[in-house]
Amino acid sequence: MSSELATTPGGRFEPRWARRAAAAGNVPFGGERAALSLAYGFPDPALFPYAELAVAAGRVLHDPSKGAAALQYGKLQGVPSLLSMLASKLSHDEGLTIQPDSLLITGGSSGAIGLAARSLVDEGDTVLVEAPSFTGAMNMFRRTGAELRSLPMGPDGIDVAGAEAALDALHIRGIRPRVLYTMPTFHNPTGLTLSEAQRGALLGMARRYNLIVIEDDAYRDLYYDGQQGALPQSLYALDREGRVIRTGTFSKILAPGLRLGWALAQPEIINKMLLLKEEGASTPFAQQVVVEYGRDGVLMSHIAMLVDAYRQKRDTMLDALERFFPAEASWTRPAGGFYVWVTLPASVDPAALASHAREEGVDYVRGESCYCEQPSQPGTRLRLCFSMLRLDDIEEAVKRLGHAIYSFM
């Protein structure tokens, strides 16, 4: 019998956490938002198709077979009609032939990234991410017990030559990463997009260093500067070896509250990820509603409307940055997605600026949180999200943030 009782003097039990839990930091998305928040990558709730989703929900629940499928336990991989709809959309987007057995419906794309991480990463493994990268994904990799190492980014996304040099340096030290997590299209937080040539180079690097690539492609549909066909193909589409797991989501193109995303990968990988899916099928009710909503091209028309609306928001933010930010600041001009990445002189103290901005009623994501290692280039960086606020609020937020920055110049 054990004599070590894990109770405090007051008699309260104190659990001994698993290492992955003990290492977990603070609650993600904690704290209250500022009045004018440029922090979170939330879609604009004014753009959700409320009435259409209500009609779809009613149709599903009043149809005996759809209703029963919506409310019963569903296939772990996903509702077959949603898998078909998605396979057909993703095939059409890039001129591919995607079969439903290459897809897994997940709880948002974070659910897909989490499953990929748990399928592929053991405690002590090294995972490669971009510098900077998406904090939420980095946390999920950390919680599998992985060490994170970063690869450099240039003006158009990941710097493949620099990445190879970094990988060589790791290999010399006996560190052999197995997984690369990358966002080649409308990157979070920088907004940058990798050219097709560099995508080929990246896949060559993945082959030479034997990496599996997790391609986070949450924003591809939200391209503001041309037709979909003008975008470089996804890494998944360019890959010939089955080395890429591409993740996507309905959160940015429909509604995050449905919590539906997906993984697209070779079926062997899909089957393995599925085994680690603890919560069962991702809400069959929401899946059926999306299928019903998405009939007859309605989803594609909705996306076209979103592209127009978010393009205006991006343009408004870029205009406001020109007007209200000092000449010492520089920023990216994203062709899609939700984010502008601002670089300020290193003399601007990040904590003091965040605090000053808060007093002005503005918040944003501090650049430091987007790096797993000290960045090689000096500077204070901010991720500004233009998706959620109204146009006049975007302008006002950037104006106030500009005032805050000037006070440090």
Add this chain to the structure above:
Amino acid sequence: MSSELATTPGGRFEPRWARRAAAAGNVPFGGERAALSLAYGFPDPALFPYAELAVAAGRVLHDPSKGAAALQYGKLQGVPSLLSMLASKLSHDEGLTIQPDSLLITGGSSGAIGLAARSLVDEGDTVLVEAPSFTGAMNMFRRTGAELRSLPMGPDGIDVAGAEAALDALHIRGIRPRVLYTMPTFHNPTGLTLSEAQRGALLGMARRYNLIVIEDDAYRDLYYDGQQGALPQSLYALDREGRVIRTGTFSKILAPGLRLGWALAQPEIINKMLLLKEEGASTPFAQQVVVEYGRDGVLMSHIAMLVDAYRQKRDTMLDALERFFPAEASWTRPAGGFYVWVTLPASVDPAALASHAREEGVDYVRGESCYCEQPSQPGTRLRLCFSMLRLDDIEEAVKRLGHAIYSFM
């Protein structure tokens, strides 16, 4: 640069799995069901409140503030109004005072069990389960890298004296389990319920051996032989140390396709589990619909209707077993839940019986799959679920299964 290319001769990449993924068995819930299936613990789809949920979904989506909350990213812990509703129901059920900060909304109760497992179990740890136990939960513990050891059950659930002897034997071998997973009420697969005295003894054992207890309480509302107040209190209610994580679900009392369950535990544990929740909030859309549906006691009336319907199904199955099963068979008489546990002489070959039953159009869960170690008592065991089929189909399924069994006598 690595020379070990993980590509097959045909050029196809073969991932190197994380150990937890490599060890994962086959796809859960695989294969087609028989025409008359007694296998899965699915609620009867004829009992889902389709029209009421359609009204609730319409109300949510047509109300500006509820609609926006339903479709946006939500609080990771859960939608506040659902947390309050659930805290109030669980408080009322057992005369407790439960605060919303003790609750986490999860993807079914399997989502809660998975999060508890990942929060508490490291690779190589030992987790205690009952013999027999719920296969789905055992698989989740295995996938955290745990070894499973089983504790004996008697005619009324876990045999606490036998369990202490088993724990002493493990301690002597240097094995110190930290987690006990138990289903004291309407146990899956046996249908048994632990007495209140034995619950106290179990908590004493948990204290002496310093165990955290995961109490899977998916079926408590479905009590067929008396008022709720006549049931022994949950381990969570009896515990004075904060040593119990109690999990529950809307799957059995409302609809599994909403994928909503919960964990109830001290707030420190809730906060830790929340950090490992990769998929974000559990479908805010479904949470809002449940809140809207559940106003004015509608959920409690629905549960009362379910209790009457499932009681009839249980009685029908027990009557059919008396009529169609041989005298050598014995079975439990559950006071609630979904399952009857049948024991046949060891001379009945489990694989041959399953195959014969399939030919008769009947399937069930084979008892062997519910044990993590060889059971100490001989016998061939079957879990029969009475929840999903119509009354006449329950009778027909038991009749056919009885025929199959007689052929082995």
